[in-house]
Amino acid sequence: MPITVFKSGNLYFVRFSVNKQPRRAAFVIGSFTAFMKPIELEFCGPDYCAYISLPPGKYYYRYLVDGEVVLDDGPTENGFNVLKLGGSIRRVHENRRRLFRAIYGIFVDRFGCKRKGGPRDRLGGDLSFITDKLSYIRSMGFDAIYLTPIFRAMSYHRYDVVDYINVDDDLGGNNAFKELLRRAHELGIKVILDLPIHHTGSEHPAFRAALSGDPKYSHWYYIYNGDYEKFMDVKRMPKLNMKFAGEWVKGIVLHWALVGVDAFRIDVGAGIPPWFLWDLRNFINKPLIAEVWGDPFLWRNAVDGVMNYQVWEPLIKFLRDEINAEDFAQVLKRQLNVLPKHFLINSWLFVDTHDTPRAITMLNNDIEKFKAALAFIYTWIGTPMLYYGDEVMLEGGPDPDNRRCMDWKRVNGPNTLHEFVRRLSGLNLMPRRIIVNSSELIYYDNKFEVRLSNRPRRYGSGVLSGDYFIIKGR
Structure with missing residues (x-):
């Protein structure tokens, strides 16, 4: 029944589990949800489990199985198990960048x-x-x-x-x-x-x-x-x-x-x-x-x-x-x-x-x-x-x-x-406007303009061009 802890980068991944089969439901309650919202354990094959990702810190938790308190074998304080995840806390920046170029x-x-x-x-x-x-x-x-x-x-x-x-x-x-x-x-x-x-x-x-x-x-x-x-x-x-x-x-x-x-x-x-x-x-x-x-x-x-x-x-x-x-x-x-x-x-x-x-x-x-x-x-x-x-x-x-x-x-x-x-x-383009001109789709940013057509045209040289498109500088 002990928890399993994995670490990747600045995050810990914690697997809470109980081997006892609940008749109605099993939950884990902890300081990571301010003790207010229990997280239900689901059947995971050999046991009932829930996965949670957490930053470094000290956490308190315990289980409720069919309404009865169940504790792990580890250290306890005031009726809760204690989980210590070492490391320094770093500021989390939301990933708003391009993940891959191509x-x-x-x-x-x-x-x-x-x-x-x-x-x-x-x-x-x-x-x-x-x-x-x-x-x-x-x-x-x-x-x-x-x-x-x-x-x-x-x-x-x-x-x-x-x-x-x-x-x-x-x-x-x-x-x-x-x-x-x-x-x-x-x-x-x-x-x-x-x-x-x-x-x-x-x-x-x-x-x-x-x-x-x-x-x-x-x-x-x-x-x-x-x-x-x-x-x-x-x-x-x-x-x-x-x-x-x-x-x-x-x-x-x-x-x-x-x-x-x-x-x-x-x-x-x-x-x-x-x-x-x-x-x-x-x-x-x-x-x-x-x-x-x-x-x-x-x-x-x-x-x-x-x-x-x-x-x-x-x-x-x-x-x-x-x-x-x-x-x-x-x-x-x-x-x-x-x-x-x-x-x-x-x-x-x-x-x-x-x-x-x-x-x-x-x-x-x-x-x-x-x-x-x-x-x-x-x-x-x-x-x-x-x-x-x-x-x-x-x-x-x-x-x-x-x-x-x-x-x-x-x-x-x-x-x-x-x-x-x-x-x-x-x-590297980031188009900001689209224009339609007859059979052409035109879009551009501050550096480049792209024209796409479904009819063959005699486009100029540009950065790259063909019978149905041209990419040129602005």
């Missing part, structure tokens, strides 16, 4: 394929191969990599996790990931880990226990009338109930934060209550980016940013001449008006992802339009994220065709965008 997204199984197979087979990509390519990634100006899930899971994409604490052996296991972290940090690259916590895999031990009727685990899922809630109605992906599984999830995220992961991308973030993501972000003190396909307004204060699909769709439609510049501008203006600036800055802009067709395919292999799309994500307000293979214009239709093996033969070929991406990475 992110390189990697579908782990397909970045370095080692064997042939079908589009839904495991083709052998692993973490050691990614480690070997970190210098290549850094050379294009990326200061972060985003990895699709690396945990032990049921499928090649690993969004159906069965063990959140261990790296899949097919990827090289825990040691391979620690080596990747070490080498990435040496090169100044941060590592963002994909967290599928909206749902688990159907073979996860907790879900198997829930299906068997275990009343403790059954609350972690939405099980009723012989069926259960699922992600996209996929039977192998049962949805988690954060009201009951939330503390367990906190433990998972804390584990990887202590290993050295720099930030987390929350899969199906729009399906997780904002209150839980807010609580998780404040607890873990690490950046969280949520996958949100619709309007990100509800998550503006819960996470540091979103994958900005609300901008991605009109960008592609505009370049395909399916909407006009005014329609595109209205989406951008609305976000400027309703979303905090730091939230927009840290939201990801992209031309494609592992959930969309490849941009070069959507743009009918028009390289000039593809370059215009890249120019936009590097110059509009946000954080550019390139999906692996964008630099060699890797093709692909809808899932799973958009997850083809990286074509390393193209890397040294004549038609690549490595230098173009490097030059975009050297730009």
Whole structure:
């Protein structure tokens, strides 16, 4: 029953727990909430627990299990346990800066394929191969990599996790990931880990226990009338109930934060209550980016940013001449008006992802339009994220065709965008006004002006330019 204390930076992470199963409820009460608001302990597998992050200091606490006071075996004062967390108190500054300059997204199984197979087979990509390519990634100006899930899971994409604490052996296991972290940090690259916590895999031990009727685990899922809630109605992906599984999830995220992961991308973030993501972000003190396909307004204060699909769709439609510049501008203006600036800055802009067709395919292999799309994500307000293979214009239709093996033969070929991406990475814009002029979207800051068109134009030289865009000094 003793507490467990972890330390990271200037914060302590404390796991309060009791082994005694409550008939009604168990709480921890302490000076960290002025003894006024008890924190309920939730079932965490072997025990009932709650995770709290605290600065250095002296704290008093005790448990209430079914209304009875329960104490740990440690020191006590006036009927409370005493917890001393050493260290000096430092002023906390809210993080309002840009978290990453540019992110390189990697579908782990397909970045370095080692064997042939079908589009839904495991083709052998692993973490050691990614480690070997970190210098290549850094050379294009990326200061972060985003990895699709690396945990032990049921499928090649690993969004159906069965063990959140261990790296899949097919990827090289825990040691391979620690080596990747070490080498990435040496090169100044941060590592963002994909967290599928909206749902688990159907073979996860907790879900198997829930299906068997275990009343403790059954609350972690939405099980009723012989069926259960699922992600996209996929039977192998049962949805988690954060009201009951939330503390367990906190433990998972804390584990990887202590290993050295720099930030987390929350899969199906729009399906997780904002209150839980807010609580998780404040607890873990690490950046969280949520996958949100619709309007990100509800998550503006819960996470540091979103994958900005609300901008991605009109960008592609505009370049395909399916909407006009005014329609595109209205989406951008609305976000400027309703979303905090730091939230927009840290939201990801992209031309494609592992959930969309490849941009070069959507743009009918028009390289000039593809370059215009890249120019936009590097110059509009946000954080550019390139999906692996964008630099060699890797093709692909809808899932799973958009997850083809990286074509390393193209890397040294004549038609690549490595230098173009490097030059975009050297730009630093913070647009403050949008203008629509016929088929052009125009935006600018004090140093640069960007013009984006869905009709070919004879633009001048500028800092960078193409048939459908120009970036020029002001």
